[in-house]
Amino acid sequence: DAKTTQPPSMDCAEGRAANLPCNHSTISGNEYVYWYRQIHSQGPQYIIHGLKNNETNEMASLIITEDRKSSTLILPHATLRDTAVYYCIVEGSSGSARQLTFGSGTQLTVLP
Amino acid sequence: DGGITQSPKYLFRKEGQNVTLSCEQNLNHDAMYWYRQDPGQGLRLIYYSQIVNDFQKGDIAEGYSVSREKKESFPLTVTSAQKNPTAFYLCASSFLTGETQYFGPGTRLLVL
Numbered sequence: 001d002a003k004t005t006q007p008p009s010m011d012c013a014e015g016r017a018a019n020l021p022c023n024h025s026t027i028s029g030n031e032y033v034y035w036y037r038q039i040h041s042q043g044p045q046y047i048i049h050g051l052k053n054n055e056t057n058e059m060a061s062l063i064i065t066e067d068r069k070s071s072t073l074i075l076p077h078a079t080l081r082d083t084a085v086y087y088c089i090v091e092g093s094s095g096s097a098r099q100l101t102f103g104s105g106t107q108l109t110v111l112p
Numbered sequence: 113d114g115g116i117t118q119s120p121k122y123l124f125r126k127e128g129q130n131v132t133l134s135c136e137q138n139l140n141h142d143a144m145y146w147y148r149q150d151p152g153q154g155l156r157l158i159y160y161s162q163i164v165n166d167f168q169k170g171d172i173a174e175g176y177s178v179s180r181e182k183k184e185s186f187p188l189t190v191t192s193a194q195k196n197p198t199a200f201y202l203c204a205s206s207f208l209t210g211e212t213q214y215f216g217p218g219t220r221l222l223v224l
Contacts, residue, residue: 034212043116043202043215044155087154099145099170100204100213102154 003027003090009107012082018075020106022088025069032091033064034100035073037084037108044087044102047073078110115139116216118203123221125190125197133188133219135203142208144186148172149200149218158201161186162208190221198223 005023012018024033034049048055048062050071055062061074075082087105116137125131135144143162147155157170161180175194180186186205190197200220204213 041200041218041220043118043204043218046212046214049212099147099157099160100155104152104154 003101004088004103006086006088006103006106008104009109011109011111012075012078014080014110014112015077018073018078018082018108018110020073020075020086020088020108021070022073023070024088024090027068027090033062033068033071034089034091035060035062036087036089036100036102037082038087038105039081039084047086078108080110080112082108083110084108116203116205116214118201118216118219120219121217123219124224125221126224128192130189130191131221133190133201133203133221135186135188135216136184137186137203137205137214137216138184139205139214140183141205141214142183143206144180145204145206145213146170146176146178146186146188147202147204149202155202158188197221 032049032051035047036044038044048060050062064071085105085107087102089100119134145160146158149155156172158176159178161167164180167178167180177189200218202218203216206213
């Protein structure tokens, strides 16, 4: 069963912020929220992850609600190269190898 | 440059033939993974390995085999027993203590 729910598609104007939502209402206390993206016919690219606090790196910001049941990935100034499928993944930490459960993701299309 | 490489980019298989997909990483990662992606779908885990000379089956291991003789290498063999091998194959690696997985560029396998 999917641990996350994402809208199937979103559009964003070039130069504007892209806000991608993710619901993970069954997340447990030791589970992280990860975001990856996949540009057509390429391998998934890691973007960012977080546990409780909001996180920011050179690619994006991750906003996690206080109850941790949802999060938003923010691309502050979307470019055409950001057109991709964005995956929100919830996984715990156990110190051992584990699979990432990729759902269907959100197809983000950045429009010129 | 550090990273994960996969070869070849495209691979053609004849009926009844075994083919081997290469995956190499120079990130000093302990764990390596093989995923399969079908068109419009998420990724599904085939095999993973946490340490040299050890590997475990994922959700869809039937018709596939792997080896882990070196930390840097995790080749995947698609055997003739895999009746529907046409897919995009992705290799990933990670440290055991951190769950961020980094992906290679993928190999697209087509059946002639």
